Amino acid sequence: MIVMAIAGALVVAGILGVVAEIAGFEVLPRRPRARAVARRSWWQRLSGRTRRLIAAAVVVGALVWVVTGWVLAVVLVPAAVVVVPWLMTSPEGGRDIERLEALEEWTRALSGILTAGQGVEQALIASVRSTPEAIRPEVTRLAARLRARWTTQAALRALADELDDATGDLIAANLMLAARRRSAGVARVLESLAESVAADVRARREIEADRAKPRSTARWVTIGTVGLLIYLTFSGDFVEPYGTPLGQVLLALYLCVYVAALVWMKRMARGRPLPRFIGSLVKAGAR
Incomplete structure (x- = not known):
């Protein structure tokens, strides 16, 4: 069971990596300004508040694991703490x-x-x-x-x-x-x-008002889905098949596909800035 749980966690990590690439996340800076910055791990680059939230989420995930037997909760709860707020926020x-x-x-x-x-x-x-x-x-x-x-x-x-x-x-x-x-x-x-x-x-302003409507719909659907998943986790036999190793892997796949769909919707609602025509960056790119 532990081997299957580790395999499921690796599957989740791989799919989250694909989602991060689609969303344009940069785990490491492409051009570090100094060697000290390049040597810092991703954990050190996080703010203190984010680190505390992730640590608390790991503890909560461990408790969910003990109560429900879902080993995947140790990975899913911290991932939800990081990904869900980003999905819920509006673009700038x-x-x-x-x-x-x-x-x-x-x-x-x-x-x-x-x-x-x-x-x-x-x-x-x-x-x-x-x-x-x-x-x-x-x-x-x-x-x-x-x-x-x-x-x-x-x-x-x-x-x-x-x-x-x-x-x-x-x-x-x-x-x-x-x-x-x-x-x-x-x-x-x-x-x-x-x-x-x-x-x-x-x-x-008119464009942003139109874009806010699907974002609001996706936000409420996500909140309802998370609430329903939490309720079903601690009640009834409906989710009992997902407690097996194969069920954990399938659950991870389903959740990753759902998150990928939300990321896709967020990218569709993000406007592209108009190209610039003066400045040092434009001059450097023209060479």
Whole structure:
């Protein structure tokens, strides 16, 4: 029975590895910055709270094993503690929309400052006071670079890298052109650009509202499934065949297929960012 349980645990580990690859998890960093980081195990890279939760889940799994005779519980309970919260969380679409709104507000503020007759560099430095909190650190560093005698082109490229968004690239590109040509129509260009960003924000809000519906359905189905599985584990003879070694292996396969379906649904609801066109990363990828 122990051999069959170990085999079932290995099957679960293998399928979870496949699911992690599909979901895009990185167990080890591809390019470690230092040897000390590369030598750290996956357990050391976890936060203290996550480690405590996994340790408590192992204890709970051992108790379930003692009560029900399911050896697989020692593996399934910790795996559920790690995987289920990740499946239940929503993507960071709301944060992206908040940053887009901040970019729109900042662009409108820049347009107003430029209308008052200030130059591009002076307007960028003066805009720090009215910058929304979502992008204030990036704009503050931009102003610091301009005060430190960086060229306007280099400072705006660094801003685009920090924003890491196609809309941020578009705003930075227009500001670079304005700083190079010193034309009088920069304020009007920025105002129309702010209107375009506002339309993008409205469209993304509608998309996120549509994506939230299947995520909510999957969340409630998962909660109901977990509750039903816990109830059937401790009551009735319905799940008695799964207490055998072969039943443990089959149960592991069924649960892994279910988790893989949830991961697939989560990936379908995840939006893909628009490709960027300026910045050091784009330049390095073009070589």
